[in-house]
Amino acid sequence: MYWKHRMLIFLEASGIDILDAVENGPYIPKIAGTDDLMIPKPRAKWSEDDKKKVGYNAKAKNIITSALCAEESFRVSNCKSTKEMWDILQETHEGTTDVKRARVNTLRHEYELFSMKKDESISDLQTRFTHIVNNLHALGKHIENEQQIGKIMRCLTREWKPKITVIAE
Template sequence: MYWKERMLIFLEACSLDILEAVIDGPYVPTIASTGDSSIPKPRSDWVSNCKTAKEMWDTLQQTHEGTTDIKRAGINTLMHEYKLFNMKKDESVNDMQTRFTHIVNNLNALGKVIDNE
């Protein structure tokens, strides 16, 4: 997923120690009382309730990617659309291509790769 790759790159740029702590845990994030504005603060209630960076990462991952059942349901829905794909009446070729690309990209994001054949 796009958000995940960007976050991993950002964390790696900050420090490999931070990236390792987020992915492997345990790290208990604290906010210094010095008023340092460079220290990131949680932006959402569902993340601010987490006790470790690993817990925050897992929460973000599940929130944006969903559980296995949600992924499977999404793949099934998109595969149904893919198999029954055809041009709609009064639809331009450009709109049809955009709709098709959207289906294929979403399938790829869920881990289902569609061959070009």
């Protein structure tokens, strides 16, 4: 999920049309064929706009492959479009729907049982908590800030109770 978040930011910064090629597939110039069916337009008849739009897929493909290690590159080397590459990478890193559901259940369980460990610093607690919440968010399960604050305040050890009382007041 970390890889996906960073890659989406990079692709979007490179151009919204490039990101669109990844999410929705490449632009394929078409012309009317027989029986009003659209068929791919021959490359010789592409307009400048067609060439520009087709180029978004190539740019996205370059961006994605440049960010991959050799092993990951081999996994997507036969893909024709960045959408196909993206789908394979997504399934590889995030798993199938069943895997995602299991991950959500595990993370929810971790969230529900979350508590401060003995001798744990606030910084370490916050890092662990943020990791759980961010992973849930990446899987489509959002937890409101008020709920997060309440959870943190309830899970702190006794030595923090006076400070919690002051914050609450």
